[in-house]
Amino acid sequence: MINVYMIQTYSFCPLKVFLEASMGLKSKPTEHSLLGRLAHEIYQDFSLFLGNGVEIYTIFDEVVHEKSTKYGLGIKQVEKLAKSIAEFRSSIPLAGVPVYTEYEVESEILGVKGRIDIVEGFIPVEVKYKSKLSMADIEQLTVYGMLLEEKFSRRIKYGFVDVLKEKKRVRVDFVNVLREHCRRLLKHVLEAALAPKTPAKLRCKNCDLRLECKMLYNL
Numbered sequence: 001m002i003n004v005y006m007i008q009t010y011s012f013c014p015l016k017v018f019l020e021a022s023m024g025l026k027s028k029p030t031e032h033s034l035l036g037r038l039a040h041e042i043y044q045d046f047s048l049f050l051g052n053g054v055e056i057y058t059i060f061d062e063v064v065h066e067k068s069t070k071y072g073l074g075i076k077q078v079e080k081l082a083k084s085i086a087e088f089r090s091s092i093p094l095a096g097v098p099v100y101t102e103y104e105v106e107s108e109i110l111g112v113k114g115r116i117d118i119v120e121g122f123i124p125v126e127v128k129y130k131s132k133l134s135m136a137d138i139e140q141l142t143v144y145g146m147l148l149e150e151k152f153s154r155r156i157k158y159g160f161v162d163v164l165k166e167k168k169r170v171r172v173d174f175v176n177v178l179r180e181h182c183r184r185l186l187k188h189v190l191e192a193a194l195a196p197k198t199p200a201k202l203r204c205k206n207c208d209l210r211l212e213c214k215m216l217y218n219l
Contacts, residue, residue: 001106003113004143010041011136012207013199015217021210028208035081036129039164040117042082044101044149045126046089047118051099053109058085088167095160096121104149111184116144124148124159131165138172142182145174167204 002021009017019025027033047062048055099120100141106113118125124144128137138161145156153210163172172178191197196217206208 001113002193003162003185004112004140006193008078008136008145010185010189010192011134011139013203014188014197015199015213016207016209017189017192018194018196018214019213025044025209025212030208032048032129034071038067038073038078038087039081039129040127042067042085043089043162043164044118046086047099047120047125048101050089050094050099051120057133058092060086061161062162084167085164088162088164091167092162092169094120095123095125105144105151107147107149108147110143110183111190112143112147112186114144114147116148118162119148121149122152122154122156124156126161127164128160128161129164131163133163133170135159137161138178139182141172142174142178143186145177155159179213182219 006017006021009020045167049056049059064075064079064082068075071078077139093202097120099118100116101118103119104113104115105116116124117127126140126141126144135200145159149156156174158171158173160170161172163170167190169173173182198217204213207213
């Protein structure tokens with residue numbers, strides 16, 4: 001069973017899927033990835049508080065201090081990021097309640113498992129610390145919608161991607177053609193996890209596993 005986030009890895013490089021899924025190599029944290037994780041956590045915390053009927057700004061300072069300590073960052077840096085996130089989160093009504101974060105789902109039928117960033121009612125929400133939505137983001141969300149359908153035995157018609165840097169919520173309708181595309185895609189991702197597959201386009205310069213990959217495959 002592979003993790004849903006491997007869709008993102010596959011879109012970058014199928015060979016990296018094999019390195020991570022079958023060889024157990026781990027992506028190295030970068031400054032951007034750490035900030036992304038921090039932004040995710042702040043956004044998730046604010047969403048949970050809203051789901052419980054708590055106004056964001058009443059717990060704002062508490063969240064900032066907790067994240068500053070956890071990530072070893074200055075208060076001002078975390079506060080600046082949190083203010084931007086609070087402004088965005090406050091502008092978006094919840095799609096439903098209760099609100100869950102890091103919601104675990106899996107499917108033996110689809111052969112995947114993962115954690116959804118946020119579930120508002122029955123609506124999946126993926127949080128992206130970026131400026132522009134990608135096709136892989138849409139595919140990942142769609143698969144999560146399909147996993148929720150199996151878990152709850154009910155039709156999930158749509159979900160959202162919350163793009164933090166753009167401060168935009170994008171609705172994705174889970175139409176049949178998108179669902180079928182994702183089923184085919186998951187088969188390709190699984191194949192890539194089981195056997196090394198050289199990509200048509202090399203992106204080694206931007207890969208954090210390029211040294212390990214070069215040692216193994218001399219690309």
